[in-house]
Amino acid sequence: MKASRAVQEKLLALQQLDSDLLQIKHKSITLPVAKLFEEVSKELAGKRDLLVAAKTERDDIKHELSRAEIDVEQVVSRIERDEKRLSSGQGAPKELEQLQHELGSLAKRRAELEEVELEIMVRIESVDMRIKELESNCKELESQQSELAVKKQGELSDLDLTSKKTSEARSALVPSIDADLFSLYEKIRLSADGIGAAKLSGNQCLGCNLTLNAADLARIKALADDEVVRCEECRRILIRLD
Ligand SMILES: [Zn+2]
Structure with missing residues (x-):
């Protein structure tokens, strides 16, 4: 030739x-900013999953709290009922003695149930703190993610423009060969x-x-x-x- x-x-x-x-x-598929964007997106997805799980956990504990509150209310209303009967002074002495005995056990039961209620409230507080932290993590990561998305898009557009110009120069050169x-x-x-x-x-x-x-x-x-x-x-x- x-x-x-x-x-x-x-x-x-x-x-x-x-x-x-x-x-x-090669540059456009190995952009460091794109890699960073992927990493942040992955981390954000993980935190979002944890947040959903923590919120579900809080809902469950809140149900537990409602049940515990109902238990306490039931005991309190029994105590009130017994106290009313006792203060009315009506009934045989043996009956009144039984009431007094029952009131003693009810008071003990109430204290136990209130203890359970308190424990549940402490658990809600701790899961609330976790939710708050995760929400702040997500917010921070979301802002990082959108910043990186803009940066990545900018770098890709620049590369795209350079690629177009280079391709044009190539097209102009080829007919002379x-x-x-x-x-x-x-x-x-x-x-x-x-x-x-x-x-x-x-x-x-x-x-x-x-x-x-x-x-x-x-x-x-x-x-x-x-x-x-x-x-x-x-x-x-x-x-x-x-
Ligand atoms: Zn050679």
């Missing part, structure tokens, strides 16, 4: 644009890690970084200027610069 030196050198400019595009693509040379370049680029053409620097191919042996180098140097040369090692198009 033959192509003028000037056209061959255009392949290097094209290679630069293609390498840039590859780098932009011979069609068969361009398709050879494309074929190699797509099968060789994105590099279709590379400089020959001294005796080294900058595509594969291997050095050419003296015989190959002498043969290449003897070739006409418009001869398209391929690296013997990586088969990429070798561009000889003066």
